[in-house]
Amino acid sequence: MNTSGPWTRAAAAAGLLVDGQARPTIFAQMSARALEHGALNLGQGFPDDDPPALVAEAAIEAIRAGRNQYPPGAGEKVLRDAIAVHQQDWYGLTWDPATEVLVTTGATEALAATVLALVEPGDEVLTLEPFYDQYAALIGLAGGVHRTVPVTTRADEATGDLVLDVDEQALRAAFTARTRLVLVNTPHNPTGLMLPAALLQAIAEEAERHDALIVTDEVYEHLTFAAPHVPLAALPGAQDRTVSISSAGKTFSATGWKIGWITARRELITAITGVKQWLTYTSGAPFQPAVAAGLAMDRAAFDTLTDDLRARRDLLTTGLRQIGFRVNEAQAGYFTVADASPLGEPDARALADRLPEEAGIVAIPLSAFYRDGQAGDASAHLRLAFCKSRETIEQALERLETWAAPRR
Numbered sequence: 207m208n209t210s211g212p213w214t215r216a217a218a219a220a221g222l223l224v225d226g227q228a229r230p231t232i233f234a235q236m237s238a239r240a241l242e243h244g245a246l247n248l249g250q251g252f253p254d255d256d257p258p259a260l261v262a263e264a265a266i267e268a269i270r271a272g273r274n275q276y277p278p279g280a281g282e283k284v285l286r287d288a289i290a291v292h293q294q295d296w297y298g299l300t301w302d303p304a305t306e307v308l309v310t311t312g313a314t315e316a317l318a319a320t321v322l323a324l325v326e327p328g329d330e331v332l333t334l335e336p337f338y339d340q341y342a343a344l345i346g347l348a349g350g351v352h353r354t355v356p357v358t359t360r361a362d363e364a365t366g367d368l369v370l371d372v373d374e375q376a377l378r379a380a381f382t383a384r385t386r387l388v389l390v391n392t393p394h395n396p397t398g399l400m401l402p403a404a405l406l407q408a409i410a411e412e413a414e415r416h417d418a419l420i421v422t423d424e425v426y427e428h429l430t431f432a433a434p435h436v437p438l439a440a441l442p443g444a445q446d447r448t449v450s451i452s453s454a455g456k457t458f459s460a461t462g463w464k465i466g467w468i469t470a471r472r473e474l475i476t477a478i479t480g481v482k483q484w485l486t487y488t489s490g491a492p493f494q495p496a497v498a499a500g501l502a503m504d505r506a507a508f509d510t511l512t513d514d515l516r517a518r519r520d521l522l523t524t525g526l527r528q529i530g531f532r533v534n535e536a537q538a539g540y541f542t543v544a545d546a547s548p549l550g551e552p553d554a555r556a557l558a559d560r561l562p563e564e565a566g567i568v569a570i571p572l573s574a575f576y577r578d579g580q581a582g583d584a585s586a587h588l589r590l591a592f593c594k595s596r597e598t599i600e601q602a603l604e605r606l607e608t609w610a611a612p613r614r
Contacts (some may be wrong), residue, residue, distance in 0.1 A: 216281055225443065227413065229340060232249075232339065232570055232571075233249065236568050236569075237249065237250055237568070240568040243562040244562070245563075245566045245568045246567055246598055246602045246605070248568060248569055248590040248594065248598075248602055249568040249570045249591065250591065251461075251541065251591050252461045252593070253593040253594065254593070254595040255459040255593075255595070256459060257458045257459050258459075258511070259296055260507075261458050262496070264498075264499040265495075267494075268492035268494075268496060269366035269609065274492060275491060275538075276488050276491065276590045277309075277488050278488065279483055280307075281308065281467070281494060282491070282495060282498075282611070284495050284498045285309055285467075285494040285497055286304070286309060286467075287301065287303045288502055289301075289307050289469065290303040290469075292304075292502075293499075297437050299437065299440055300467035302472070304316070305472045305475065306469060306470060306471060306472055307467060307468070307469055307475075308469075308470075308479060309466070309488075309489060310482060311466065311486040312453050312455060312466040312487050313423060313425045313451050313452065313455075313491075314466070315464075315482065316453070316467065316468045317341070317389075317423065317451060318340075318481075318485065319479075320449050320478050321348050321350070321387070321389075322344070322347065322481045323471050323477045323480060324477065325345065325349070325387055326350075326386070327348070327350070328350070328351065328384070329350045329384065329387065329389070330350065330351045330352075330353050331348075331353065331386065331389060332354070332355065332380055332381065332385055332387070332389070333354055333355075333388075334354065334355055334356075334357050335356050335576055336357060336396055336397065336572055336575030336576050336584070337354065337389075337391065337573060337582070338396070339575060341391075344543065350387075350462075351360040351384070351580055352577065353380055354577065355380045356372075356373075356376070356582075356602065357370055357371070357372055358370070358371050358372070359534075359543075359583055361545075366532060367527075368533060368543060368544075370534055370543070372399075372401065372405055374408050377405065377409065377412070378408055378412050381413075382416070383415045383416065386419065387418060388409060388412075388413055388419075389421045389422060390406075390409060390422045390423070391425075392406070392438075393424075393426035393427070393430060393435065393448060395423075395425075395426065395539055395540075395541065396541055396543070396570070396572060396575050396589045397543050398536025398537055398538055398540075398542065398543065399536075400435070400537040402431065403436065404567075406436060407441060409494060409576065410444040414443060414444075414447070419447050419474075420439075421451065422437060422438050422448060424450060424451065425452055425453045425455065425457075426538050427452055427464075428542070429457065429538055430537065430538040431515075431516045431519065431537055431538060433537075435538070436499075438450075439469070445471075447526040448470065449470040449474055449478070450469045451466065451467070451468050452467060453467065454500060456539075457508075458497070460497075461483045462474070463493040463497070464489060465489055465493050465494060465497045466489075475551065512546045515593065518594070518596060519535070519536055519592045521592070521596060522571050522599050522603070523535050523536075523542055523592075525600075526542065526544050527601035528607075529549075529603070529607050530610055531546060531549065531614070532545035532548055533545070540591050540593040541589050541590065542589070543572060543587050543588070543589055544569075544588050545586050545588075548569045549613045549614070551613075552585060553586065554571035554573060554585060555573050555579065557586075561609075565606055565608070565609035566605045567602050571588060571589075572584050572588065572589055
């Protein structure tokens, strides 16, 4: 029986198949290694925390009230209204909740529906590199051509820490006449980098110059440690060509709820809905009013969530430095990037394979977020999650200290 189809062929071309079988994601591979060795999983970005009590109670109340059947395909009105209010209150962006807001099964589905709806075979899609691994998969499935701009890394001469940057001229030069879409992930996963205002402006200018669409992945928008998040859609002239994507999972420590959303102009939402309705159609009914309650929390509640996460970032970052890693202090998100080369480990992929057994720790090699796994100057870099409990982070550091001691 011939099981080949256009998506299968596109997946093979994008490197998503191995011997005709779907290749497991790096997260599935490393989580399996964690279970195999009883290792502490600092690889996958799921927190140890529960959602805020107000949010959790709202979900329980919705279940008890019988909100357990299919909600509307576009999302419950209470959540679409809350998303529109949130965008207005936080960023000054006005969206019509009836026609310009779409609730999705997490940001994952939002990204899938958006790329599949808006990218034709041969269209170029521009991302930073490293990139969240779903991006390459979706571009491949849509038949698009993936172009990248590197996030550069260097050691700070004064502190020895890792410094991350994106060259504005390299970014501008990456746009071409075939650029259909630029997929912007800020705050950035896997590095925790926040794109500076000048770089955001450059993206907006080049998108307008090349008549390209902007798609933003902003799932860490409320987890920023140095400066507030600035959405690209809020830049002058950018809103009409921008599809903004976010979700509740990271902010509210509810990654298993899978409630995300899209805001965009009506014609873009219509096109994306045309794909989304054939993927999941709709998403977790009782969780939607709960997320609406979370979005309506006052700013002090969001500050509390961020302050707690910042303290855990500092705990992990300081500990890794003391052990001997060269570390970048994340500006946002869930993850720290650590360079293992000072410990005599130039190959982070090989190291990540060994750490579950040797140290009882799981981390992700940064090379997993590069095309063909070729990370260049970042080949010795690991991504470690600090969205875990303080106890888990402290235990992980103790294990890494024991592992690293003979290497120093």
